[in-house]
Amino acid sequence: MPRSPLVPARLAFLPFSARAAVAEGLVTRSMLRSRAWLRLLPDIYVHRDGYRADDHRMWCDAVALTLPPGGAVGGLSAAYLWGVDLLARNAPVTALVPGATRPRPRPRVRCTLARLPAEDVTRFGGLPVSTPLRTAFDLGRTLPRTEAVVAVDALLNRRVVKPAALTDYLAARPGWPGVLLLREVLGLAEPLSESPMETRLRLLLVDAGLPVPIAQHDVYDARGRFVGRVDLAYPRLRIALEYEGDHHRERAHFRQDVARLNDLRAAGWVVLRFTADDVLRHPARLVAQVTQAVRERSAAGSDTRSPGRQMR
Template sequence: MPHPRPLPAPFVDRPFTVAAARSAGVDADRLRRRDLASPFSGVRVPNGALPAAKLAAVALLACGPTAFLCGGSAAAWHGMPLPPRLARRTAVEVAVPAPGRAIRRRGIIGRVLDVTPAEVVASRDSVRVTSPARTWCDLAVQLTVPELVAAGDRLLRSGRVSLGDLRSAADARRDRRGMVAIRSALPLLDPRSLSPKESELRALVVLAGFPVPGVNVDVHAPTGEFVAMVDLFFEEFGEILEYQGDHHRTDRRQWRRDRTREAELEALGYHVMEVTDDDLANPEALLSRIARNLVRRGWRGELRPLDEIRRHLRIPGA
């Protein structure tokens, strides 16, 4: 098979619209050749010219000048953590301002959003996207409360928004969907959190009615020597919660360090409870275990009713 004809210079190493290529004299047959990918209707990408992270920006090419990234696609663009059910989704969420008509194209989830000019910003790559604070509020219709807390913690830690910015965005929100989740998540946010799962665990603990734990607290021996920084610390009860990702299991050196660290903490009289992603997937059993450990060490509180806790753990619309 003969090699395809070279493309004009503006289309060699970057995504382009079919309309722009046709205007430059590229015929329809050339635009169907295998060296051009078509991730979205009306858009072509020279093979190898598109990092996966840029796919969302390419979707905007065919959507007109008023379109912008929103929802999970905007969150990913801003670097917010998303649960796997959203992170694995290949369709891109694109909105137009109300009262426009939602875009209907292959590979695009079209939405119409009532936004103010300040709620749509241009990134350093000139990609139009909902602002970080607006994006966080919009996520409330797709995430559980602990997942929303994880996204907000990451934003606060990045320094791109303040807690006041998120509160102002919530107060200004015209769309009242998700407001219960937003109001539940706001008082739980903490920029000291170092990982999304740690954030989810902390949110679950507080929503369940346990005391608010310290976050990433430095623990020292009586001599003043530093021993460890622990994820969540119920200091009054000497109880420590540590979220353990898979690398703590698969990395042999990390596993050994963890065991030594845990032994040092327990030698000081603390109790260390490790929590994994499987535990988070079974919150009732996890919370019961935490309660038993705290009661044994002097806690006299009570868990909130399970129905009330479950309400915060539901995926909206599921």
Template sequence: MTPLVEPFRGSAAVAGGVLTPAQLRGPRWQRVLPDVYVAAGVELTHELRARAAVVLLPGAVVTGLSAAWLWQVDVDGPDGAAHSSRVEVTVPPGGNARVPGLLVRRRALPDHQVGCPPWLRDVPTLWPDHAALELAADPARDHVESVVVLDQFCAAGRASLTSLRRAATGWSGRGCRLLQAALRDADGLAGSPPETRLRLGMRAAGLPAPVAQHRLVRATGQRVKYLDFAWPHLRLAVEYDGSNHVLTSTRPEAGFALPKDRRVLNEVQELGWQLFYVTAPDHRDLAGVVARIGSALAARAAQLGVPLHPAS
């Protein structure tokens, strides 16, 4: 790929005699940011806009939702950073940088917090652990959505609860309490934001704590399925089944194959387990679906003649 197909400074191309001003304004090139161009026909993705930002502002680091997206974590789901034309970058303190199409923040970032995704080696980006922590500490998010951020980074394999908690050591200032509370409640196991919201909803309602991603096995030791939320002492599990889940889940098994899925579910039931399904529309009334899960748990405990809450 030639340099002119990558984002480039129009003024530099003109000064170097590569293009004339008239050619730059012609149909072969399109403007991405002020004085930054790319070949016409190239899709203006969020990634390309981020590349253009660091061309325009040397020393800039991609941060915020844009950093999450470059690390392939879209914490806000299908309507998040991927569809935003505004890229967030952080530049060193001093001066004034107002650029249409960019959200520019000014502060010093320690070197250890910055790296480049392997597939974007020329785009300095806030390291995943620190990107996750900053998004989770944003006061614009409530507690549940802060936990969602941390779980999504873990689900995408960009961070772990251990690395997040290590990176948060000594964290102070804006959003500190929100962040620490989110770190306590994240489990790093949810495959999608709705699963995190459902888990926290069940916890807030005082339901027995489920085992997330419970590995159900046959007597032979062969795995049958990972259950989203399971109460092994009741042999009852909650499965999240919805288009929203399929679109946002990072787990390979989230791809829905109906015949195979139905065979697996039959085997789950043959092993004596009862399944409770939660679908995407159920989240319009999260309190209602949590109440129904609570009723199902109580009924199952009565059916089996065991305590609702397992002995600790």
């Protein structure tokens, strides 16, 4: 039985340039025509053991090998590398390309012409990538408003970007496209937001004219005992708003949630719980439910002086 050909360690799992690998004598063109290798992009191959169709990092590695000098991985792909995954399945890699000539379109690659000074590019795992600050700047001014707030919230929450630094960065680039949108986004941003759906829930309420809720609010009972942290809150009215993700369905988490919910109610709080379906498909109903709770609590004259002290 013939042995499988030995795969050079450098080519075992990561994408590589066929031209460079052949020039170094690591493989031959005839070897690359075998089923052991997959062509990702023109001149870019990967060994079958390193191929994962939906692995965005693999595609970033592949696209980085095709970038012109001064280019970088950017946009949502850069955010992914910085720990913020907002990508759809099979999303193309965003490539920032300096200059005036856009490269030919290719599957799994979205090329964007960009002014890209050297200080806006760094290295991540060997890849040229836009800095977290430039990434937040780009996403906050180019995405649709809600998605822009989601992206900026997520980067701020990861603490790879600081609000003051992004504000200063924006102020130094007044003529760039989309800066008016980014100014609005910064006014809506909340670094404490812990998930994209929490951000979307908060924006629904704000856009409906409801008060801006407090994110990640700590609740204490009348004896000063910590009861729990809620996603969003109107502390004066003792209204908590919770987004319920899939992880809440796990048995242990479900039991903890039930106990916490009972403690919140005992402390005089109304708790409204919402799912992705509520936020994305029934926003008007969600807003109506929150509005009703606010009106009822306001009419009842509830405030934080009855039971428990409210703390961040």
